[in-house]
Amino acid sequence: MTFIVVAVIAFHIALITRKYRSGFSAVAAIAFLGLITTGVLSWGVFVADTEGRIIFFYGSIGREVFYTLMAGWYSLDILSSVKIIRNHIEYREFNKRNKT
Numbered sequence: 587m588t589f590i591v592v593a594v595i596a597f598h599i600a601l602i603t604r605k606y607r608s609g610f611s612a613v614a615a616i617a618f619l620g621l622i623t624t625g626v627l628s629w630g631v632f633v634a635d636t637e638g639r640i641i642f643f644y645g646s647i648g649r650e651v652f653y654t655l656m657a658g659w660y661s662l663d664i665l666s667s668v669k670i671i672r673n674h675i676e677y678r679e680f681n682k683r684n685k686t
Contacts, residue, residue, distance in 0.1 A: 594622060602666050603645075606674040611632050615665045627656050 601619065630640055630652050639646040647655075661669040 594626075598662075598666065601675075602669050604670075604673070605677050606670060607677060609674065612670050612674040615670050619663045619666055623656070623659050625661070630656065638656075 598619065601615045604615070606615065633640050634649045640652050642652075647679060659668060
């Protein structure tokens with residue numbers, strides 16, 4: 587589980603720092619971030635309903651803590667989406683100015 591969390595964080599950082607040439611690639615990256623977060627939320631709700639607690643980093647957390655973590659994760663997705671959109675806009679403006 588720990589490896590998966592680290593991999594998701596690394597992938598998240600890679601998406602934020604990437605240059606987006608087309609609007610489609612920026613929208614696809616934002617949608618992918620949302621899908622990953624929603625998948626984790628769905629998994630956590632299922633586990634919390636069946637077992638009552640979620641095993642996270644070799645410890646167990648309750649539903650309230652999990653929902654708080656997910657709210658934070660969604661807020662980071664929103665901030666990341668803003669950064670992805672800004673990267674795309676900066677890329678377009680830079681290419682528009684330097685077009686020969």
